[in-house]
Amino acid sequence: MPELPEVEALADFLREHAAGAVVGRVDVAALSVLKTFDPPITALQGRDVTAVARFGKHLALDCGGLWLVTHLSRGGWLRWIDSPSDAHPKPGKGPLALRVHLFTPEGGAPAFDLTEAGTKKRLAVWVVRDPHDVEGIARLGPDALAISEPEFAALLGSTSARIKNALVDQSLLAGVGNAYSDEILHTAKVSPFATSRSIAEEQVRILYDAMRTVLTGAVERSVGQDAARLKGEKRSGMRVHARTGLPCPVCGDVVREVAFAEKSFQYCATCQTGGKVLADRRMSRLLK
Structure with a gap:
């Protein structure tokens, strides 16, 4: 399971590679990962990625006032793709759960995948207006690197x-x-x-x-x-x-x-x- 150091490193990676990009198409390959329905996942499309944050073991992207939040759980991971396929992924095929296409200021069109290995599917994704609308974030204690x-x-x-x-x-x-x-x-x-x-x-x-x-x-x-x-x-x-x-x-x-x-x-x-x-x-x- 990714913990504080790995999630912080993923957040740092996305700050460098995704911040400033515009969200394009969002492909959902596993409906079970979506834990919210309002706002819909499609509401992210066309929004700028303005910030990336870590809340405990949650990873969050601020997309122009809407937040894409994920908890990778035991078998989840994030995979960066410089040249993703234009084809829509087939639901239920392989470890892919969600793919977010991006358009960068430099003219690139990368994407990142949220994937999950194993048979027990616990990876979770939320689209919220405030990260603290996610119950797991709302109940977090102080961060292990911030506590005195x-x-x-x-x-x-x-x-x-x-x-x-x-x-x-x-x-x-x-x-x-x-x-x-x-x-x-x-x-x-x-x-x-x-x-x-x-x-x-x-x-x-x-x-x-x-x-x-x-x-x-x-x-x-x-x-x-x-x-x-x-x-x-x-x-x-x-x-x-x-x-x-x-x-x-x-x-x-x-x-x-x-x-x-x-x-x-x-x-x-x-x-x-x-x-x-x-x-x-x-x-x-x-x-x-």
């Missing part, structure tokens, strides 16, 4: 959730997902199952610094990359996430995994849990 350390400490003190769950709860903290929460917790040497309120003041400071370091570093690596290369850049920067069975780059212990119904997370027992191996829910309940 005192605000972060207060946020953790406001919930009894496990720290892993608190970091990925978008209503508490916007932008962090499963992958970067693994990286943040590993960098801070904090157990995923530590209770948010139980974390000592010094640990909160370390965790905040780790969050800033991990996310800022990922943004710096990602911004300026071609949209097609961002997924690879994300994977290359991971130390524990999606590295089950490989050695921890800090201590050399094996990276372990806890799996749930649709997702999993990774951690290092030596670095994060004092050597204690957390039970995998596929096999048993969590160790107490």
